[in-house]
Amino acid sequence: MSLLRRIPLPILLLSPTLIFLTLFFVIPLVQVSGLAFQSPDSVFTLSNFDRMVSDIYFDGALRNTIILLILIIPVQLVLAFAAALIVNQRRRGSTFFLYIYAIPLGISDLAAGLIWLSIFTERGYLNSILHNLGILERPLIFLSSMTPKWMVAAIVLTEVWRATPLVMVILLSGLQMIAKDYTEAAETFGCTWWQKVRYVILPLLKPSIQSALIMRTMLAFQMFGPILVLAGRQLPVFASESYYWYTTVRNPRVAAAYALMLMALSVVATFLYLLLLRTKDEQVGVM
Amino acid sequence: MRWKKALFYAAAAVFAVWTVMPIVLIAMAALTPRQELYSWPRQFIPENFSLESFRFFANSHGVLAATFRSIAVALATVLIALLVGAPAGYALARFRFRGKEAFRIGILMTRMFPTSLLAIPLAVIYLKTNIYDTIGGLALMHAALAMPFVVLVTSSLFLKVPYDLEEAAMTLGCSRIGAFVRVSLPLALPSLVAAGIYTFVLSWNEVFASAVLTVHNRTLPAHIISTLNVSPLNFKFAGGFFMIIPALIFIFLVRRYLLSMWGVAINK
Numbered sequence: 001m002s003l004l005r006r007i008p009l010p011i012l013l014l015s016p017t018l019i020f021l022t023l024f025f026v027i028p029l030v031q032v033s034g035l036a037f038q039s040p041d042s043v044f045t046l047s048n049f050d051r052m053v054s055d056i057y058f059d060g061a062l063r064n065t066i067i068l069l070i071l072i073i074p075v076q077l078v079l080a081f082a083a084a085l086i087v088n089q090r091r092r093g094s095t096f097f098l099y100i101y102a103i104p105l106g107i108s109d110l111a112a113g114l115i116w117l118s119i120f121t122e123r124g125y126l127n128s129i130l131h132n133l134g135i136l137e138r139p140l141i142f143l144s145s146m147t148p149k150w151m152v153a154a155i156v157l158t159e160v161w162r163a164t165p166l167v168m169v170i171l172l173s174g175l176q177m178i179a180k181d182y183t184e185a186a187e188t189f190g191c192t193w194w195q196k197v198r199y200v201i202l203p204l205l206k207p208s209i210q211s212a213l214i215m216r217t218m219l220a221f222q223m224f225g226p227i228l229v230l231a232g233r234q235l236p237v238f239a240s241e242s243y244y245w246y247t248t249v250r251n252p253r254v255a256a257a258y259a260l261m262l263m264a265l266s267v268v269a270t271f272l273y274l275l276l277l278r279t280k281d282e283q284v285g286v287m
Numbered sequence: 288m289r290w291k292k293a294l295f296y297a298a299a300a301v302f303a304v305w306t307v308m309p310i311v312l313i314a315m316a317a318l319t320p321r322q323e324l325y326s327w328p329r330q331f332i333p334e335n336f337s338l339e340s341f342r343f344f345a346n347s348h349g350v351l352a353a354t355f356r357s358i359a360v361a362l363a364t365v366l367i368a369l370l371v372g373a374p375a376g377y378a379l380a381r382f383r384f385r386g387k388e389a390f391r392i393g394i395l396m397t398r399m400f401p402t403s404l405l406a407i408p409l410a411v412i413y414l415k416t417n418i419y420d421t422i423g424g425l426a427l428m429h430a431a432l433a434m435p436f437v438v439l440v441t442s443s444l445f446l447k448v449p450y451d452l453e454e455a456a457m458t459l460g461c462s463r464i465g466a467f468v469r470v471s472l473p474l475a476l477p478s479l480v481a482a483g484i485y486t487f488v489l490s491w492n493e494v495f496a497s498a499v500l501t502v503h504n505r506t507l508p509a510h511i512i513s514t515l516n517v518s519p520l521n522f523k524f525a526g527g528f529f530m531i532i533p534a535l536i537f538i539f540l541v542r543r544y545l546l547s548m549w550g551v552a553i554n555k
Contacts, residue, residue, distance in 0.1 A: 009463075013378035014390065016371045017438060024405065024431035025397055031408035079302075086299050091292070093299070099542045100303045103310070106534030108492030110508050114527030115309045118316040121520065125312055128329045139327060161309060173546050215398070222401050225494050228512055229523075239495070242403040246499055247513075252411055259403040266399050 035256035048253040052261075055254075061236040064152075065265070068237065069220050071156045072163075076216065077209070079160065080167035085197070087168075088175045098172070105165045112162040113229030117143075120154045120230065145234040152235070158226040163219065167212045174208025175201070210277045217269045221262055238262045310531065317341065317528035321521045344525035347518075353510040356422060360497075360506055361490040363426035365483045368433040369441075373479070376441025377467075381450060394435045405431065406496040413500060420502050428500060429490040436489075437482060440548055444478040445471065481544035488537050492530075 039045045052058055087098045104112070119125045120142045127139040142150040182204065186196045202209075224239045233244065242258035245251050316324070317340055319333040324340075344350060379387065409428055410419065418424035448471045456466035497509035505513065511526045518526075541548070 008384070010378045010382040010384045013374040017375035017434065018390075020371050020431065020434060021393070021397065024409070024427065024434075025400060027412070028405045028408040029400070031412060032404055035408060035411065082298070083302055086295065086302065089295060091295060093296075097299045097303060098545070099539075101306055102542065102545050103306060103535065103538055105545070106488050106492075106538040107531055108494060108508060108534070110494045110512060111492070111527045111530040111534075114511075114523050115313040115531075118313050118520075118524055118527075119309070123325055123327055123329045123520075125316075125331065128331045131328050132331060161305070165306075169545060176546070218398060218401070222403070222495070225508075225512070228515060232516075239401070239403055242407065243495065243498065246407055246410070252407055255403070255407050259401060259407050262401045263399065263404050266401060270399060 032256045032259055035253050036260050038253075040253075048257045052254050052257045055241075057233070057236040057241055061238050061241045061258075064235055065221065065237045065239075067152065068155060068159070068223070069217065071152070072159045072220055073213065073216060075156070075160050076164050076167055077213070080164045080171055080212070083164065083168045084171040084175055087172055101168060102165050104162045105169070107162060108225060109159075109162060109223060110225035110229065112158050113226035116154055116158040116161070116226070117229050120150070143230055148235065151231045154230050155223075155226050155235070158230065159220065159223060162226075163216065166219075167216055170212040170215065171205065171208050174205050174211075177208075178204045206277060210273055213273050213277070214270050217273070218266045221266055221269075238265070310535075313524060313528050313531070316524040319521075319524075321519070324520050324524070340521035340525040341529070344522055344529065347522060349505065349510055350507070350526075353505050353507045356504060357491055357506040357508070359422050360426045360429065361487045363422060364429040364433060364490040365486045367426060367430035368437045368486050369479070369483055371430065372434050372437035373441045376438045376443075377445050377471075379438070379442035380445035394438055397435045402432065402493075402495045403499075406499040409496075410499050419500065420504050422504065425497060425500050425506065426490070428496045429493055432493065432496070433486045433489050437486060440482045441475075441479065443547075444475050444482070447478075448474045478544055478547070481541040482548065484537050484541050485548060488534055491533060 034042075036048050037044055037046070039047065083101050087094050087101065107115075117124070122139050122141050122143075126142070127136060130136040131139070141147065143154065144151075178201065182200050183196060186200045191200070222239050223237070224243065227235060227237055227240045228243075233240070236244075238258050238261055242255045242262065245258060246255035315333060315336075318336040318338070320335060320337045320339050321343070323329070323333050323335075375390075378384075379391065406428065413419035413424050418427075452470050452474070453466045456470045457463065461469060492508065493506075494508045494512055497506045498512050501509050507526075507530060511518075511523075511530070515523075538545075
């Protein structure tokens with residue numbers, strides 16, 4: 001007890017977290033590098049990466065990971081910004097709409113995949129609508145390797161539906177930090193609504209947009225449930241390949257190599273966003 | 288002015304329908320009898336609703352056990368994450384010390400770690416230490432995923448409880464710990480509970496690590512994902528809807544804290 005008293009209180013309070021983060025972040029990082037860069041008898045080797053790159057699924061996984069990112073993120077950003085502007089209007093019912101829009105925040109990507117499976121499966125809602133409208137006689141098959149574009153579309157819709165609320169909440173809390181003086185000044189000078197959004201709100205919101213983009217991109221790289229539900233291995237991505245190599249092939253070394261690739265992509269993307277969307281101090285806009 | 292108002296409500300309603308519609312659809316699919324799910328032409332709204340699929344799902348081998356395991360893992364996750372993370376959050380809110388900024392940046396950096404990067408080496412470590420395929424092992428992993436969130440959120444919520452109150456309690460004869468327990472803790476409790484509920488949902492929903500770190504003792508998402516290829520549509524739809532129900536309840540419970548939690552957790 002007397003020993004405990006001699007340690008400064010902040011250190012005492014922080015140490016559980018520090019120990020925990022070391023155990024569960026630093027050690028796995030070291031271990032994963034060990035797995036990926038070593039042979040089973042602990043000799044340095046690049047053969048795991050060789051095996052990963054020469055695998056028939058690798059090129060597809062790289063391409064799909066990037067294509068999905070490019071299709072999902074911009075749509076999500078625009079939709080989320082629109083939703084955040086709606087909620088931020090503070091008209092009657094705004095809060096109600098916020099709670100409605102936030103619902104998918106609590107839904108896992110696996111459940112979201114199953115939801116959209118009920119729409120896109122062969123005897124699903126989409127075929128049912130098309131049939132009722134008289135467009136279709138027989139059901140179309142959307143989710144097969146013969147229709148990769150439909151598969152991508154289903155996955156993009158699933159992710160846009162599920163994760164837009166997350167971006168919205170981040171942007172909304174940014175919007176609420178913008179001091180009223182700015183928007184009021186813009187109105188006094190006779191700005192149109194669009195000018196206000198374009199020249200006042202968007203620049204002031206840049207830090208939030210940056211955080212949202214970084215957060216979303218990292219999570220999009222890890223998207224996993226919808227892929228497995230809607231496409232299986234017909235549309236491989238890095239995260240799902242890492243899973244297959246661990247569970248089906250039972251080769252944790254190649255799985256670790258995929259995980260490291262994913263981490264590298266996340267780090268590169270983060271630095272790109274930080275570089276491209278550099279914010280100046282005066283843009284923070286909090287008064 | 289009037290058409291502006293109409294435009295606002297029209298846009299708001301369209302977005303609300305887009306958000307709610309898929310949930311209604313999966314609920315309907317989960318309540319559609321199996322025969323109708325596979326029939327063609329398929330009616331958009333099922334002719335009869337029944338709990339047949341739900342019963343089939345609940346009685347399927349392993350589902351009930353997986354559900355209880357999911358709840359146990361989630362509860363353990365909340366406990367570990369709050370016990371370990373909340374003191375750090377309190378320290379960040381109350382004290383000035385060297386390395387504070389470094390600690391904060393370190394916490395933010397952990398967000399760059401993909402789940403696979405942690406789960407795969409941990410599986411190898413767990414196998415060696417005999418905690419592979421256990422509730423505790425998975426809860427530790429989930430607590431690690433939730434830790435950055437818990438630390439940042441608790442730090443911001445303790446910042447909102449004025450330190451003056453704690454000081455006043457101490458001048459009136461409370462000890463440091465007494466002041467915390469009697470003054471700060473009760474004031475921060477509602478937001479602490481909200482953060483705990485959010486952590487629970489995070490664990491309940493987590494798929495990748497659960498699927499990698501368990502084999503026989505699967506949690507519900509891990510069970511569903513590992514049986515995807517062999518399970519029929521009615522199992523999948525009932526399972527999907529079943530997983531959503533607690534999430535809907537929890538989001539409803541923490542609705543007031545949504546903005547303050549995510550706002551601080553992300554916007555620095």
